[in-house]
Amino acid sequence: MDELPILPTTVIGSYPRPKWLREAIRLHKAGKVSDEELTEAFNDAALAVLHDHYLAGIDVPTDGEVKRDEMVEYFAERLGGFKFYGPVRVWGTAYYRKPAVVGKIEYKSPLLVDEFNYTKSVSYTPNVKITITGPYTIAYWSYNEYYKDMKDLVFDLAKIINKELHNLVDAGARIIQIDEPAIHSNKKDVSWAVEAVNEAVKGINAKLVVHICYGDYRIVAPYLNEFKVDQINFALKIYNYRYLELFKKYGYEKELGLGVIDVHSRRVESAEEVAKDIKNSLEYFPAEKIWINPDCGLKLLPRSIAFQKLVNMVKGTKMVREELKK
Numbered sequence: 001m002d003e004l005p006i007l008p009t010t011v012i013g014s015y016p017r018p019k020w021l022r023e024a025i026r027l028h029k030a031g032k033v034s035d036e037e038l039t040e041a042f043n044d045a046a047l048a049v050l051h052d053h054y055l056a057g058i059d060v061p062t063d064g065e066v067k068r069d070e071m072v073e074y075f076a077e078r079l080g081g082f083k084f085y086g087p088v089r090v091w092g093t094a095y096y097r098k099p100a101v102v103g104k105i106e107y108k109s110p111l112l113v114d115e116f117n118y119t120k121s122v123s124y125t126p127n128v129k130i131t132i133t134g135p136y137t138i139a140y141w142s143y144n145e146y147y148k149d150m151k152d153l154v155f156d157l158a159k160i161i162n163k164e165l166h167n168l169v170d171a172g173a174r175i176i177q178i179d180e181p182a183i184h185s186n187k188k189d190v191s192w193a194v195e196a197v198n199e200a201v202k203g204i205n206a207k208l209v210v211h212i213c214y215g216d217y218r219i220v221a222p223y224l225n226e227f228k229v230d231q232i233n234f235a236l237k238i239y240n241y242r243y244l245e246l247f248k249k250y251g252y253e254k255e256l257g258l259g260v261i262d263v264h265s266r267r268v269e270s271a272e273e274v275a276k277d278i279k280n281s282l283e284y285f286p287a288e289k290i291w292i293n294p295d296c297g298l299k300l301l302p303r304s305i306a307f308q309k310l311v312n313m314v315k316g317t318k319m320v321r322e323e324l325k326k
Ligand SMILES: [Zn+2]
Pocket: 012, 181, 211, 212, 213, 214, 295, 296, 297
């Protein structure tokens, strides 16, 4: 990993897919675009996202996860033991193909190594981040029709994720983020769910990050220091930062990824607003321990808005860096 400025800027992972990629996927399903052509389209889309991140000035980019349809489905499709029924409605008119666990989870072949190798080969910085969905979230968003209890399923998934992380590190991954948006869904599960994440990252020599977003952080706050990772990033802007006080109360001591962009709103935060929010957070945690990121993935926003939000996020961060120099 190369040296980073103070208050490094990053993204959570996903970014809007270029419209033409959605069209290429549709044509591939219809048999009008070959596998090889689709791979090329995926790679070109990753390049386009990295270029947006470069133009915005992001210190630690991703490829926008443009090669993954969805954060659980992608993994369930590639592991043994899963089966898909029909789509379930998650909200409004949004549907999600919920996988079912029908046998012992098996690691068949690397999941993200090709994706990472391509991203690394075209990235403008070696400080590229690779994201993977965590064991609790994969299990929580699937039907369990095989394991006696959910805990057994989660720990089997943790072992498999650990194998994948070893392969990613061997391929050169230096910054790895485990996405666990569901980890605070059930109060009685949190303590062992954190243990499962620790099992997933066991022996992994990389900068390790956990992403936790929407929900009640009071459930997970007492356990945050138990994660064996370097950093946790959170959706905070949407809650007007009210959880910072809670993290401080529990003596949170890792790096904090500060969500300063509301990804559920099309309103573009100004650079001044971002700067003000960062400065307020400095009343709770030292600048040396803070990274700057959006609340969550930007996937569901129009691309032009997602881009402008990142541009202003970086501008606002640079304003604070200048002030810190004085
Ligand atoms: Zn999220």
